């Protein structure tokens with residue numbers, strides 16, 4: 001049953017006025033009710049190729065597919081892709097809340113403000129490549145360990161306190177990437193490794209292909225909070 005609205009006497013009304021929300025409380029409430037600040041999300045090595053489906057047709061090479069999809073799903077967040085490869089014509093159809101920086105991981109991160117990023121994510125990118133980008137199929141060539149450490153160091157600088165670095169990688173390189181994370185300041189207790197499910201480890205063209213080429217490989221999602 002609906003409660004009947006109470007009739008207030010003038011004395012009660014006067015009392016209610018007195019106990020009305022104070023100015024400062026009102027301001028505090030307004031502040032809390034304000035929409036949260038835009039989250040800034042960076043995708044390292046996002047161009048590569050992602051797979052998608054248009055109707056029943058499978059497309060294996062859709063550049064920056066993940067960044068496109070997330071930027072559309074979260075229009076209030078800002079997405080920044082960093083990749084040595086160019087997005088090409090896709091630059092013209094990218095969502096408005098997505099920027100693409102054509103640069104190396106380290107140089108691209110260098111363009112961002114310190115302590116400004118909420119999340120930096122990488123799949124089959126950070127940990128595999130050296131400073132001289134030699135092509136997507138030339139991973140683990142050159143100074144890739146040293147470069148990974150330099151990129152992680154910069155990523156740490158760019159993350160806000162409480163910000164997260166999320167890295168999808170395989171069992172062969174997880175230990176060296178973990179060491180890099182610790183050496184640049186991430187606390188070991190803030191680093192977690194999660195085994196990817198079968199479905200997760202098939203979500204991109206690269207994960208699927210790498211598995212075919214490296215028998216027995218296991219994929220992990222490594223997360224490190226600043």
Ligand SMILES: C[S@@+](CC[C@H](N)C(=O)[O-])C[C@H]1O[C@@H](n2cnc3c(N)ncnc32)[C@H](O)[C@@H]1O
Pocket residue numbers: 044045046047048049050082083084085103104105106122123124125129130131132133135136204205206207
């Ligand atoms: C194997 S692909 C992975 C692409 C995507 N993340 C995925 O899982 O489908 C690696 C990506 O990293 C980029 N990349 C590799 N080394 C790089 C570097 N040093 N600086 C910038 N981008 C790099 C490549 O251009 C490519 O887009």
